[in-house]
Amino acid sequence: MKLQDTDLKLLRIFETIVQCGGFAAAQPILNIGASSISEYMAQLETRLGIRLCERGRGGFRLTDDGIQLHEAAQRLLGAVDTFQMEAGALRNQLQGALHFGMVEAILTDQHSPLPVAIRHFGRAAPDVRLQVQIETPGDMERHVLDGRLHLAVGPFPTQIAGLNYTPLYREEQGLYCAATHPLSEHAHERIPIGALSQYRLAARAYLGTQELKLLRMSHASALVDNVEGRAMLILSGNYIGFLPPHYARPWVDSGLLLRVDPEHYVTHLEFSIIMRKGVQPARVVQSFYEHLLEAAAELGGHRARTRRKAAT
Incomplete structure (x- = not known):
């Protein structure tokens, strides 16, 4: 199958449906009606010659082929987003979609630099779409390796080959x-x-x-x-x-x-930042990585000053 622009559009619609868990839930995100979504899915299935999902009274469920396509589409669309970021960097623009992974239940941690880093990065790169995935540490490692995530933050007790781990x-x-x-x-x-x-x-x-x-x-x-x-x-x-x-x-x-x-x-x-080893990150990814480190240093300095005041 030779990819065309329309295929990328259909794959993005398919990915939105999967992430939302069904056609109905995807409607407000895609801003199109149920009949249009069904038509787009039929076009994608015709292009590929396979059945991707079961939909009806029994609910939405991916077929085995649909599961494989979902995994392949994540890798492909991640590569497309990376290309767009790199192309923007050639024009000195920070833009594109940055896929970032993190573990759940860290929002209330005052020691976490993530809220500060995201705030500063959002101001520095307002045209970048930050797509956040909440995953387990093992899933994040796999998805950074296969390109579905550009970088991730979490606890990784054992380091695996192919990834760089930066303490945060x-x-x-x-x-x-x-x-x-x-x-x-x-x-x-x-x-x-x-x-x-x-x-x-x-x-x-x-x-x-x-x-x-x-x-x-x-x-x-x-x-x-x-x-x-x-x-x-x-x-x-x-x-x-x-x-x-x-x-x-x-x-x-x-x-x-x-x-x-x-x-x-x-x-x-x-907690560490993980990125793929041996791959030069896009300028957008590098910028977010640096904002994470700067926010961690900023919070660390604040805690040290607080401890010194308490000691006196």
């Missing part, structure tokens, strides 16, 4: 239990590590055995890679687990969660 900032992690958990009666006491092995742990799969080693446990009872899912398990009263204090604060303030022996059970996640 740290996020504190504390051990928590629910007010209904048996451990809650002793949460503010010194708790020996061996005493925790009797409780069920909700751990993060991408950290491997890191949390198990810290607590000297042999296994985790649940593996959850997103913060909200882990918080839900802990709030159930059946599990203990690590959460960022900034995220847990509302439940702590309301008395639903308690932090367990914070002096001894504290750890940190190291």
Whole structure:
């Protein structure tokens, strides 16, 4: 199949439908009616000679061919966006679509440089469309490698070949239990590590055995890679687990969660920027990368000044 401009248009419509989860949800985003969306999808399926999705009373579902096309289209459209950014840079213009990945539940972290970096970058490059994907660390690594993402920020405990990792900032992690958990009666006491092995742990799969080693446990009872899912398990009263204090604060303030022996059970996640190794980033990508580092340095300097004032 020889690609034409109309094919790129059809693929972008297809990608919007997939991201929205169906034709109806895509209508306000595409600003076209259901009949037009159906017609465009029929054109794309005719061009490719395959069935891409099932739609009807059973809801929207990609076929196996549709799933493969979705993955290929993400790579292709990402490459097109990169080309547009590089072409704009030749005219000394910052424009195009920058695909950026990040983990969820970091908005309330005052140590995160992302809001400041996005604010400054948006003012410096108002014509750039920032497309943010919320993904797990493993997915972000794969998608930076295959070109679906230009860069990403998250905790990456193990580094893989093909990516550059630039340290950005740290996020504190504390051990928590629910007010209904048996451990809650002793949460503010010194708790020996061996005493925790009797409780069920909700751990993060991408950290491997890191949390198990810290607590000297042999296994985790649940593996959850997103913060909200882990918080839900802990709030159930059946599990203990690590959460960022900034995220847990509302439940702590309301008395639903308690932090367990914070002096001894504290750890940190190291957040890094990842980019593909051996590839010269487009000027737009490089600019956003630099804004991230500048924002982290700015916040780090502010925290240091705050600590000095508190010491005096």
